[in-house]
Amino acid sequence: MRGKIRYIVIGYGWRTDFYIRAAQMLPEMLEVTARVVRTRERAEMVEGGVTELEEALKTKPDFAVLCVPRGAVGGYLEQLAKLGVPVLCETPPAESIQGLNSLWRLAKKEKMKIQIAEQYIFWPLYAGILELIDGQVLGEVQMAMLSAVHGYHAMNLFRKILGIGFENCRIHGESFRTSFIKTEDRGGFDYNGKMLHTRRELASLAFENGKTAIYDFMGEQYNSVIRTRRLNIQGVRGEINDFTVRYLNGKNEGMESSVRRIDRGVLGNSGWYHLGMQFGNRFIYRNPFPGKRMNDDEIAVAQCLVKMKEYLETGEEFSSLKDALQDTYLSFVTEKCVQEGITITTESQEWV
Numbered sequence: 001m002r003g004k005i006r007y008i009v010i011g012y013g014w015r016t017d018f019y020i021r022a023a024q025m026l027p028e029m030l031e032v033t034a035r036v037v038r039t040r041e042r043a044e045m046v047e048g049g050v051t052e053l054e055e056a057l058k059t060k061p062d063f064a065v066l067c068v069p070r071g072a073v074g075g076y077l078e079q080l081a082k083l084g085v086p087v088l089c090e091t092p093p094a095e096s097i098q099g100l101n102s103l104w105r106l107a108k109k110e111k112m113k114i115q116i117a118e119q120y121i122f123w124p125l126y127a128g129i130l131e132l133i134d135g136q137v138l139g140e141v142q143m144a145m146l147s148a149v150h151g152y153h154a155m156n157l158f159r160k161i162l163g164i165g166f167e168n169c170r171i172h173g174e175s176f177r178t179s180f181i182k183t184e185d186r187g188g189f190d191y192n193g194k195m196l197h198t199r200r201e202l203a204s205l206a207f208e209n210g211k212t213a214i215y216d217f218m219g220e221q222y223n224s225v226i227r228t229r230r231l232n233i234q235g236v237r238g239e240i241n242d243f244t245v246r247y248l249n250g251k252n253e254g255m256e257s258s259v260r261r262i263d264r265g266v267l268g269n270s271g272w273y274h275l276g277m278q279f280g281n282r283f284i285y286r287n288p289f290p291g292k293r294m295n296d297d298e299i300a301v302a303q304c305l306v307k308m309k310e311y312l313e314t315g316e317e318f319s320s321l322k323d324a325l326q327d328t329y330l331s332f333v334t335e336k337c338v339q340e341g342i343t344i345t346t347e348s349q350e351w352v
Helices: 016-025 042-043 053-057 070-083 099-109 126-135 151-162 219-223 294-316 319-342
Strands: 003-009 030-036 063-066 085-090 113-117 140-147 169-181 194-207 212-217 229-235 238-241 244-248 254-264 271-280 282-286 343-345
Touching: 003 053, 003 271, 003 294, 016 030, 030 244, 042 238, 053 070, 063 070, 063 294, 063 343, 070 085, 070 099, 085 294, 099 319, 113 294, 113 319, 126 151, 126 229, 126 254, 126 271, 126 294, 140 151, 151 212, 151 319, 169 319, 194 219, 194 319, 319 343
Parallel strands: 003 030, 003 063, 063 085, 085 113, 140 212
Antiparallel strands: 140 229, 169 194, 169 343, 194 212, 229 238, 238 244, 244 254, 254 271, 271 282
16 A cells, blocks of 8 residues: 555544544544535534535545435535545445435446445454354354344345345344333443333345345444344354354364454553454454554444555455445345335345
């Protein structure tokens, strides 16, 4: 990779701040050259803030990070495409299936250079699990149950874990009322004992190739210490159940081991940082930014920025628009099934 990664950020809010912090945490590698926001008041509040895209592009960035509400994505993408500006798009790229197909036509017409910031594949745990799967520890993976992330994020992980391309599937969904005590939100911990009433979403996706995904989620999981993440992945030679791995060795003997998280600075006086994930006697994931005090999501977002620069230099995609459109399409259909308690068989879209 040549030189510092220079980018503008379009948007304002909680998720946008991850791209700003990435440059603050890795100043030797990343630089935000300008930030496009909607109002003059906000522009005055943030460093490098401007209200016009053309003004931001005068800083000659490598690419733009687009991080705006879903309804505003299409307009910005069309504008950036016509200007020939590469885009790392954070938000699902359309509000409807029709919009997804329209974006595909636009991308082809304008020959857009675009990748989607699907960061969960770069989280230490999921990156390590994908390494185990690629290494055939489980043999061919046939089923995955995930209760960790929502919508298109979950669909992306399912497709990576199961090795799913663009096969169609039969989706059945339902939702159920549930309640539990609030423990935190994006603003921090909450000790008031407030009762939350929400809905738990359940869906099954049976793909044409016989593989199955089980989706189980409620939004408050992202910020709860008593409704945590769960996963189960089953292959013909083993399974992963959260951090425990049971598998057959070369003699078909049953083995059990675990995926272990290794952090430096725990029970010591050195600075804390995440080092990597281990399985058996080897690392299955190493933090690409060792020594930096970054949480898992910050590591993953920074990795997306690095991968975007590599994509522009080599043409190697890491999260293609085609894949993101498929993930989002599956999430739209799943959402409809869950809300209405129905079964739908998906159909191939224009990008397929």
